[in-house]
Amino acid sequence: MEIIKPKVEVEKYDGIKIMKNIERACRTCYRSEGSITEESYKNLLKNCINRGHESVLEHEKITVRFTCSINSYKDLTRHRTGASFSIESTRYCNYSKDKFSNSIKFIDPVYITNPNDYACWKECMKSIETFYMLMANNKATPDQCRTMLPHSVAAEVCMTCNIREWRHVLSLRCSKMVHPEIRQILIPLLLRFKEDMPELFGDIEYDVDFPKEWYAEITTMEG
Numbered sequence: 355m356e357i358i359k360p361k362v363e364v365e366k367y368d369g370i371k372i373m374k375n376i377e378r379a380c381r382t383c384y385r386s387e388g389s390i391t392e393e394s395y396k397n398l399l400k401n402c403i404n405r406g407h408e409s410v411l412e413h414e415k416i417t418v419r420f421t422c423s424i425n426s427y428k429d430l431t432r433h434r435t436g437a438s439f440s441i442e443s444t445r446y447c448n449y450s451k452d453k454f455s456n457s458i459k460f461i462d463p464v465y466i467t468n469p470n471d472y473a474c475w476k477e478c479m480k481s482i483e484t485f486y487m488l489m490a491n492n493k494a495t496p497d498q499c500r501t502m503l504p505h506s507v508a509a510e511v512c513m514t515c516n517i518r519e520w521r522h523v524l525s526l527r528c529s530k531m532v533h534p535e536i537r538q539i540l541i542p543l544l545l546r547f548k549e550d551m552p553e554l555f556g557d558i559e560y561d562v563d564f565p566k567e568w569y570a571e572i573t574t575m576e577g
């Protein structure tokens with residue numbers, strides 16, 4: 355059994371290029387391509403967002419890979435429009451194989467702060483892994499073994515959204531109302547987007563009191 359931290363890996367993108375591409379697409383509406391300057395995208399994008407002229411934001415997309423719990427991807431996959439997913443399948447992945455180091459990975463629930471509760475959680479995960487391996491060694495298929503996997507199991511999630519949908523997802527899912535495991539992965543992502551594309555993400559609010567030491571590590575994809 356491995357207890358791991360969640361992770362966020364963002365594809366390499368050029369924020370300025372994304373914003374300028376959206377500007378160029380948007381200016382088609384007014385045939386004002388001739389007004390493009392080095393800085394003109396800034397006001398244009400802010401005005402589009404303020405007026406709700408948001409379909410123009412669909413011209414660009416960004417892919418993100420999360421290492422997160424089943425808990426988290428159940429929430430992420432509720433987003434049906436403008437979001438595409440490829441998710442590690444517990445129907446096909448057999449965690450008793452060498453490829454998975456013959457173990458199940460669980461996302462550390464750091465927000466279970468009572469040591470007794472945390473010990474209960476850990477004991478339960480250990481016993482789930484033990485019975486999973488017993489069944490797998492008896493030649494049960496992953497389809498059969500997976501029925502006992504809990505929300506804490508880690509999974510790789512590849513999520514691609516256009517900019518409009520990222521704005522929507524991040525607006526809904528970085529607040530105090532949202533499960534801590536989602537805030538762990540989405541607040542750092544929002545902060546990255548705010549820094550790189552302030553005209554597109556600067557207005558989105560988030561839970562500023564969420565402990566920074568719980569933020570997932572965020573990196574850029576190779577290649």
Ligand SMILES: Cc1cc2nc3c(=O)[nH]c(=O)nc-3n(C[C@H](O)[C@H](O)[C@H](O)COP(=O)(O)OP(=O)(O)OC[C@H]3O[C@@H](n4cnc5c(N)ncnc54)[C@H](O)[C@@H]3O)c2cc1C
Nearest residue numbers: 429431432433434435436437519522523526527531532533
């Ligand atoms: C704090 C919180 C608590 C939640 N609790 C629960 C819960 O207890 N139980 C539960 O089942 N879900 C819950 N949800 C999920 C929530 O109801 C949505 O299903 C989820 O956030 C996806 O958002 P969305 O509908 O905006 O989807 P998206 O796919 O992101 O849709 C984007 C936008 O497209 C439009 N749209 C998409 N589909 C339709 C449609 N069929 N008809 C009309 N317009 C559409 C809407 O404007 C929508 O906002 C919760 C979400 C949050 C943030």
